[in-house]
Amino acid sequence: xxxxxxxxxxxxxxxxxxxxxxxxxxxxxxxxxxxxxxxxxxxxxxxxxxxxxxxxxxxxxxxxxxxxxxxxxxxxxxxxxxxxxxxxxxxxxxxxxxxxxxxxxxxxxxxxxxxxxxxxxxxxxxxxxxxxxxxxxxxxxxxxxxxxxxxxxxxxxxxxxxxxxxxxxxxxxxxxxxxxxxxxxxxxxxxxxxxxxxxxxxxxxxxxxxxxx
Amino acid sequence: xxxxxxxxxxxxxxxxxxxxxxxxxxxxxxxxxxxxxxxxxxxxxxxxxxxxxxxxxxxxxxxxxxxxxxxxxxxxxxxxxxxxxxxxxxxxxxxxxxxxxxxxxxxxxxxxxxxxxxxxxxxxxxxxxxxxxxxxxxxxxxxxxxxxxxxxxxxxxxxxxxxxxxxxxxxxxxxxxxxxxxxxxxxxxxxxxxxxxxxxxxxxxxxxxxxxx
Numbered sequence: 001x002x003x004x005x006x007x008x009x010x011x012x013x014x015x016x017x018x019x020x021x022x023x024x025x026x027x028x029x030x031x032x033x034x035x036x037x038x039x040x041x042x043x044x045x046x047x048x049x050x051x052x053x054x055x056x057x058x059x060x061x062x063x064x065x066x067x068x069x070x071x072x073x074x075x076x077x078x079x080x081x082x083x084x085x086x087x088x089x090x091x092x093x094x095x096x097x098x099x100x101x102x103x104x105x106x107x108x109x110x111x112x113x114x115x116x117x118x119x120x121x122x123x124x125x126x127x128x129x130x131x132x133x134x135x136x137x138x139x140x141x142x143x144x145x146x147x148x149x150x151x152x153x154x155x156x157x158x159x160x161x162x163x164x165x166x167x168x169x170x171x172x173x174x175x176x177x178x179x180x181x182x183x184x185x186x187x188x189x190x191x192x193x194x195x196x197x198x199x200x201x202x203x204x205x206x207x208x209x210x211x212x213x
Numbered sequence: 214x215x216x217x218x219x220x221x222x223x224x225x226x227x228x229x230x231x232x233x234x235x236x237x238x239x240x241x242x243x244x245x246x247x248x249x250x251x252x253x254x255x256x257x258x259x260x261x262x263x264x265x266x267x268x269x270x271x272x273x274x275x276x277x278x279x280x281x282x283x284x285x286x287x288x289x290x291x292x293x294x295x296x297x298x299x300x301x302x303x304x305x306x307x308x309x310x311x312x313x314x315x316x317x318x319x320x321x322x323x324x325x326x327x328x329x330x331x332x333x334x335x336x337x338x339x340x341x342x343x344x345x346x347x348x349x350x351x352x353x354x355x356x357x358x359x360x361x362x363x364x365x366x367x368x369x370x371x372x373x374x375x376x377x378x379x380x381x382x383x384x385x386x387x388x389x390x391x392x393x394x395x396x397x398x399x400x401x402x403x404x405x406x407x408x409x410x411x412x413x414x415x416x417x418x419x420x421x422x423x424x425x426x
Contacts, residue, residue, distance in 0.1 A: 054267035
């Protein structure tokens with residue numbers, strides 16, 4: 001089907017090109033047109049550069065290690081955060097994935113450890129509590145030395161479910177001093193009240209904090 | 214430097230990840246954040262899928278062939294368009310690159326052959342007439358059998374320069390019957406006059422065509 005206003009590139013002059021574009025367009029958010037642009041860009045580069053590109057992808061996939069403690073991506077058995085000597089080992093922040101760790105690290109506001117779940121509970125996607133790193137979190141806490149668990153999961157139904165499940169599992173440990181907290185939700189800094197959703201705005205009023213001048 | 218409103222992910226927990234993201238972000242229009250998303254997506258795929266992805270890129274770069282006749286990407290020495298038996302071999306459309314061939318092919322309105330220059334004359338970028346496939350075009354025309362050259366280069370100063378250079382070279386051949394044409398420029402179909410630039414609108418009035426009901 002061809003429309004007058006949008007022509008979709010589909011006649012590739014080469015099987016090799018077709019295959020490369022098909023592979024490139026498997027990447028999230030990359031359509032056939034961007035994929036073609038990317039592939040033709042690679043085609044113009046020296047062969048050794050394209051090989052370096054390809055090797056970086058397979059090298060990562062085949063060489064990647066996950067930290068035995070927090071399940072973050074790592075080059076070593078225990079990641080640089082978990083083995084860091086200046087980290088506060090009594091606080092563990094629970095996040096969905098590796099990006100979240102990087103995002104929080106980049107704030108420069110957190111000095112504790114992490115626990116990467118590798119997903120959140122989602123019955124629709126067939127992800128149950130056993131499919132993500134909840135048991136390892138509970139056993140980590142049960143070994144002692146942790147005073148606070150900060151829940152930093154998304155504010156979705158799945159995130160809330162996962163939060164609740166983790167909370168219940170942790171309460172079973174009868175670890176009297178354990179604090180379970182969650183990150184503050186509210187109006188973003190620089191965010192305009194006019195464009196904020198009512199749920200967030202409502203929550204930001206309920207959870208208001210003392211003004212300090 | 215960290216800004217309050219935009220946090221750039223820069224602390225990669227793994228050298229392998231860092232390298233993969235660096236490579237991914239060399240693609241045109243892919244920033245560090247998209248690159249990270251692409252790479253983490255690949256990381257979640259089976260190892261053989263990532264290998265297939267990588268192989269498709271190196272396979273294209275190392276196995277690609279350019280048609281000896283028109284310089285389009287091809288799997289064979291002479292591409293499927295140049296070797297097509299139902300093509301009008303008397304008309305050759307001159308384009309800047311491989312995408313342009315695909316775009317024109319997708320219109321379904323053209324049945325002639327192509328000539329891919331592989332660039333346009335651009336003194337700023339150090340691209341001269343000898344760096345692109347102009348000589349091969351001239352020698353192709355001089356061998357005879359071509360009645361019309363359609364110039365379909367971009368309407369930029371570089372495109373105009375290249376058009377003019379090609380025109381002058383072809384005129385030297387003293388090929389009496391050769392027509393040199395260029396694709397129609399005007400208001401796009403579905404385009405609103407209100408938002409069109411004055412140059413295009415002016416040109417579309419000068420180059421008006423007979424109305425056929």
